[in-house]
Amino acid sequence: MKKIFITGITGSIGIQTLDVVRTLKNFEIVGGSIYSNWEKLKKIIDEFHLKYVAVVKDGEFPKEYNGCKVLVGKRSVERAIELSSPDITIVATSGASGIKHTIQAIKSSKRIGLANKESIVCGGNLVLDLAKKFNTEIIPVDSEHSAIYQLLLGEKEVEKIILTASGGALRDYPVEKLKAVKPSEVLKHPNWNMGKRITVDSATMLNKGLEIIEAYYLFKTKNIEAFINRNSHIHSMVKFKDGVIKMHFGTPTMKIPIAYSLTYPERIYKFDIPNLFDEKIEFEKIDFQRYTLIKTAYEILGNQKLHIAYNAADEVFVELFLNEKISFLEINKGISETLSKIEKENIKISSFEDVFKIDELSRNIAKELGGNY
Ligand SMILES: NC(=O)C1=CN([C@@H]2O[C@H](COP(=O)(O)OP(=O)(O)OC[C@H]3O[C@@H](n4cnc5c(N)ncnc54)[C@H](OP(=O)(O)O)[C@@H]3O)[C@@H](O)[C@H]2O)C=CC1
Ligand SMILES: CC(=O)[C@@H](O)[C@H](O)COP(=O)(O)O
Ligand SMILES: [Mn+2]
Incomplete structure (x- = not known):
């Protein structure tokens, strides 16, 4: 089983990652992080039996919920990633607050599916060099960059x-x-x-x-x-x-680049696209x-x-x-x-x-x- 941690698990990318993983064999979600959406997170813990979660906003949260350790506060995401020791981290936090999550994910996982574009935009070569140092793969999830990554192979x-x-x-x-x-x-x-x-x-x-x-x-x-x-x-x-x-x-669905980042170099995710061949391909300046x-x-x-x-x-x-x-x-x-x-x-x-x-x-x-x- 490949262990996955998802930062920003309650967001648009986080939820679509859960949808993808529901259809895949040999992948399990071990942890996730949020800013404050505890009610949504509780449902995810119940369904996926997470082991560690992090809630960044300070507040009254239980230390444990349904067998899952709950970490709270500023450094909680880094700690939860470290404790989960995932094979793959999907970094889907929004904004520059995701940079610290990417840094920890580089140190604690073998691969990152990187949706948080701010990590590269702001961290630039510091992020890429750190990944090289820790021998951690970065597979872009941003749809355009996933596409280019695939087009450039070989x-x-x-x-x-x-x-x-x-x-x-x-x-x-x-x-x-x-x-x-x-x-x-x-x-x-x-x-x-x-x-x-x-x-x-x-x-x-x-x-x-x-x-x-x-x-x-x-x-x-x-x-x-x-x-x-x-x-x-x-x-x-x-x-x-x-x-x-x-x-x-x-x-246009993010499930394809998300699945690609999880299963690369294989394409084991099955997604039936509708017929696209009746449409014109057009570009505008x-x-x-x-x-x-x-x-x-x-x-x-x-x-x-x-x-x-x-x-x-x-x-x-x-x-x-x-x-x-x-x-x-x-x-x-x-x-x-x-x-x-x-x-x-x-x-x-x-x-x-x-x-x-x-x-x-x-x-x-x-x-x-x-x-x-
Ligand atoms: N959505 C998409 O289709 C695409 C998104 N991306 C990139 O992916 C990233 C996520 O985007 P998207 O899913 O749309 O964003 P959403 O706003 O839908 O979700 C953001 C997630 O991050 C959490 N979060 C927000 N702020 C913090 C913080 N300060 N600390 C910890 N967690 C935080 C939120 O928690 P809570 O729910 O508690 O607020 C939520 O789980 C962005 O960098 C975006 O540019 C790239 C390509 C496509
Ligand atoms: C899905 C995705 O990757 C987004 O970043 C997308 O590119 C946003 O659409 P725009 O092309 O309108 O910016
Ligand atoms: Mn994009």
């Missing part, structure tokens, strides 16, 4: 990586309407059912910006393009030096004037300090937008202003401590700016 002569994007919930809105959109409109993603933050990020296309940075580290190239593919049936592409373009084609945050991602590509600030500021401004404290377009404004301020800070990054320092500084700057909008 290949050397790569010219370019081409990411695809849906365009998000507001892709058909005229620009004039963007100023007054409500969170409920932004949270209606056309193709994917995901957590709130990433769904807003799809609409601003900051998600694609994060994915460009993620691809830069994972696949070691700056030659990355992005196009809109409205139905998300093409999950990404790789262009080779002889002119061949390989595309990864299929139904991305309008950088409209999606300014994707333009920003290209401008900062390779500057780790600004990658961290780009992510941290977005986490702050998206939360403010979801709480209706700022408008949708103020997300872009806030990130751009945070980056200008952080650019002036002379901080070198040589350790994870530096990463956390810049993350915190950026959040503080963003909160101060956001408080005055």
